[in-house]
Amino acid sequence: MALELIPEALGVLLSLENMAFIAVGVMFGMVAGSIPGFTGTNTVAIALPFTLPMSPEIALVFLSAIYVGASYGGAIPAVLINTPGTAGATATVLDAYPMSQKGEASKALGISILASCIAGVISAFFILLLLGPIGDFSFLFTNREIFVLGLFGLAAVAVAIGDNMIKGLVSGFAGLLIAAMPVDPTTGQRRLDFDFFGLYDEVPFVPVVVGLFAVSELFYLINKRAISEDADVNTSYGDILDGFRYAISKPVDLVRAMLIGLGIGSMPGAGTSVANFVSWGVAKNFSKKPDEFGKGNPEGVIASEGSNSAVTAGSLVPTLALGIPGSGTTAVMLAALLLHGVRPGPELMQNFALEANIIILSLFFANIALLVFAFSVSKYLVRVVSMPANIIVPAILALTVIGSFAMRGLMFDIWLMFIFGIIGFVMRKNNYSLIPMILGVILGPIIEGAFLRSMLVSSQDPMYFFESTLAISLWIGIIFVLLGKPVYNVFRGSIRSRTDLFD
Amino acid sequence: MTTHQSESDGGHVESAQSTDGAGEPENEHDYSKGYLTLVRLLFPTVVLILAILYVENTFGNIRTENLYYPYFVIGLLVFFLGIVYVREIRRLLQIESDEKLTTSLRIAYNKWQRSIGLVIVGIAYIFLIEVIGFFPSTFISMIAIMIVGGVRDPKLIVGGTFVVVALIYVMFVQGMGLTPPEGMFGI
Numbered sequence: 001m002a003l004e005l006i007p008e009a010l011g012v013l014l015s016l017e018n019m020a021f022i023a024v025g026v027m028f029g030m031v032a033g034s035i036p037g038f039t040g041t042n043t044v045a046i047a048l049p050f051t052l053p054m055s056p057e058i059a060l061v062f063l064s065a066i067y068v069g070a071s072y073g074g075a076i077p078a079v080l081i082n083t084p085g086t087a088g089a090t091a092t093v094l095d096a097y098p099m100s101q102k103g104e105a106s107k108a109l110g111i112s113i114l115a116s117c118i119a120g121v122i123s124a125f126f127i128l129l130l131l132g133p134i135g136d137f138s139f140l141f142t143n144r145e146i147f148v149l150g151l152f153g154l155a156a157v158a159v160a161i162g163d164n165m166i167k168g169l170v171s172g173f174a175g176l177l178i179a180a181m182p183v184d185p186t187t188g189q190r191r192l193d194f195d196f197f198g199l200y201d202e203v204p205f206v207p208v209v210v211g212l213f214a215v216s217e218l219f220y221l222i223n224k225r226a227i228s229e230d231a232d233v234n235t236s237y238g239d240i241l242d243g244f245r246y247a248i249s250k251p252v253d254l255v256r257a258m259l260i261g262l263g264i265g266s267m268p269g270a271g272t273s274v275a276n277f278v279s280w281g282v283a284k285n286f287s288k289k290p291d292e293f294g295k296g297n298p299e300g301v302i303a304s305e306g307s308n309s310a311v312t313a314g315s316l317v318p319t320l321a322l323g324i325p326g327s328g329t330t331a332v333m334l335a336a337l338l339l340h341g342v343r344p345g346p347e348l349m350q351n352f353a354l355e356a357n358i359i360i361l362s363l364f365f366a367n368i369a370l371l372v373f374a375f376s377v378s379k380y381l382v383r384v385v386s387m388p389a390n391i392i393v394p395a396i397l398a399l400t401v402i403g404s405f406a407m408r409g410l411m412f413d414i415w416l417m418f419i420f421g422i423i424g425f426v427m428r429k430n431n432y433s434l435i436p437m438i439l440g441v442i443l444g445p446i447i448e449g450a451f452l453r454s455m456l457v458s459s460q461d462p463m464y465f466f467e468s469t470l471a472i473s474l475w476i477g478i479i480f481v482l483l484g485k486p487v488y489n490v491f492r493g494s495i496r497s498r499t500d501l502f503d
Numbered sequence: 504m505t506t507h508q509s510e511s512d513g514g515h516v517e518s519a520q521s522t523d524g525a526g527e528p529e530n531e532h533d534y535s536k537g538y539l540t541l542v543r544l545l546f547p548t549v550v551l552i553l554a555i556l557y558v559e560n561t562f563g564n565i566r567t568e569n570l571y572y573p574y575f576v577i578g579l580l581v582f583f584l585g586i587v588y589v590r591e592i593r594r595l596l597q598i599e600s601d602e603k604l605t606t607s608l609r610i611a612y613n614k615w616q617r618s619i620g621l622v623i624v625g626i627a628y629i630f631l632i633e634v635i636g637f638f639p640s641t642f643i644s645m646i647a648i649m650i651v652g653g654v655r656d657p658k659l660i661v662g663g664t665f666v667v668v669a670l671i672y673v674m675f676v677q678g679m680g681l682t683p684p685e686g687m688f689g690i
Contacts, residue, residue: 050675050679050681053679053681166586166587169579170580170583170584173579173580173583174553174580176576177550177573177577177580178553180572180576184569187565187566189565190560191560191565191573192553192560192561219615222617222618222621222648222651222652223617388654390651390652390654391649391652391654391659391663393648393652394645394648394664394667395645395667397628397644397648398641398644398645398671399671401629401641401684402637402675402681402684405637405683405684406681406682411633411684414684415629418625418626418629421625422622423546425618426545426546427546429542430543430546432546447572448572448573451572452569452572455568455571460568
């Protein structure tokens with residue numbers, strides 16, 4: 001049972017150095033998340049190469065702390081200047097900014113701080129209880145199931161993320177093809193490396209991740225002058241505490257938001273943007289004052305911020321248990337796992353259960369750090385928001401260069417990062433989702449390895465992939481995921497056309 | 504409210520409105536068919552070429568059993584690309600536009616000139632790193648990028664550059680022990 005590992009995990013976590021990493025991660029995430037244009041995903045992508053000197057569990061703890069900080073950080077500009085800093089704060093804007101316009105900006109900040117912290121802590125506790133059963137389930141996975149699971153994960157993410165399923169699948173399978181470019185893993189024969197030594201034995205995923213997320217974002221950011229010039233908002237600590245009191249007085253709303261965030265976050269690819277709107281909508285339905293939603297109802301802020309904080313913990317479930325990211329940020333964290341020699345997938349819970357416990361436990365401390373820092377500095381972070389984006393752009397480019405170089409010490413990696421930055425920009429302009437490509441590049445070697453071993457074990461029998469209940473269930477899952485949305489759209493269209501007849 | 508990013512995608516919400524970094528919605532009727540064809544079919548064509556090159560480089564050179572997986576991936580990829588091509592071409596055929604390609608290229612250039620400038624400076628930056636090393640080239644390129652980005656205050660440009668370069672040195676080189684790329688002269 002994973003619960004037995006908790007004391008050992010706490011022993012590793014409770015050191016001054018690790019607490020400092022958590023504190024720094026939360027602060028960094030909060031600052032980055034408060035800058036519109038900087039998602040948690042971009043922030044974690046930029047920080048990824050700098051975790052190289054760290055041990056695997058501490059690197060993941062640091063990145064998780066950034067994720068926690070960024071999840072809350074997006075609420076600050078949402079409250080103060082009507083702009084969500086991250087997608088998870090999009091629904092927060094609906095009620096937080098009207099509260100700010102009524103002179104209740106501090107109260108809105110206080111509500112978002114405490115809702116984030118409480119939901120974050122409770123959801124981490126739930127996930128900790130789930131780790132044991134997840135670990136037991138993971139023993140059912142052999143190479144065959146890992147191969148099919150990889151395809152299922154790719155399909156699920158391609159369908160769930162973005163507006164266009166087929167383009168998501170193109171992106172994902174392009175990632176798998178890119179990952180298959182280096183030498184053949186069993187014969188050592190060259191495949192398609194364009195005679196670049198840097199591509200000989202692997203496609204380095206750090207430059208790919210940093211390029212696709214962080215560098216492609218720079219091509220948008222450089223066109224912005226200042227995020228907002230309206231940085232003159234009065235806030236007070238006394239009113240922030242009022243917000244705390246209000247959030248505590250609504251335990252049912254908090255728990256409901258937390259459960260929605262946890263549930264949706266656990267779904268591969270769903271992410272915070274889905275969770276916060278669903279939670280807001282449900283809160284409106286259950287509210288005694290639904291008409292006030294969208295006009296400054298504090299319950300709306302609780303719903304949005306509580307859910308997006310719980311998504312942080314929830315999205316770690318499929319990431320750690322199955323190697324399928326629950327959100328964009330956890331897709332980047334998969335890269336972090338690989339960077340530190342931890343193979344993502346079902347084997348992680350078998351071989352790295354202690355590390356998984358450490359990561360989840362760190363969420364408790366990260367949310368406590370968030371409470372302290374957010375209370376202290378939220379009102380000052382609005383000045384960061386008004387910093388011209390074209391000053392941030394060159395600084396981030398320099399960081400991405402040194403980060404991409406750090407892993408292998410090759411200039412090739414810097415070029416690769418920049419090329420993928422341009423590719424990422426072209427993809428986003430044309431509605432191709434980036435996450436499936438990242439997943440394809442990261443999971444490609446694992447999926448290919450599982451496939452080759454399965455074929456070896458089965459003496460090249462393709463029917464081997466259909467000879468276990470779990471594998472068959474996953475194949476059915478793939479079909480369901482791929483056909484579900486188109487079938488639903490056809491069904492909805494036919495119902496709509498029939499109801500029109502009766503109008 | 505400003506429309507913004509989808510965190511689950513790590514970036515911008517994929518709609519015509521918010522993929523425009525200038526903050527204005529893009530109307531495809533403002534552009535010529537030739538331009539839209541170029542832009543929309545660029546990525547799938549590059550992926551298709553990659554798939555063709557892969558098959559050309561591996562077929563007959565690697566034993567068949569080891570090609571099942573990559574060719575399975577390529578097979579599905581080509582299938583999905585086919586659907587993308589059909590949809591995009593159908594969409595393009597429905598567009599009625601009298602704009603010329605050169606006009607559209609000019610409009611796109613005006614809209615994205617800072618991003619294009621960033622690409623050029625970025626390429627120059629990476630070339631410079633190999634010659635003069637990370638810190639000198641970062642210093643020069645940061646100034647160039649800020650100018651491209653529209654910053655005109657010399658104090659902000661030089662001061663901001665000094666601060667960032669110093670922070671990178673202190674935090675990452677001294678603090679974390681990372682080695683930045685060196686140029687030909689060992690800097």
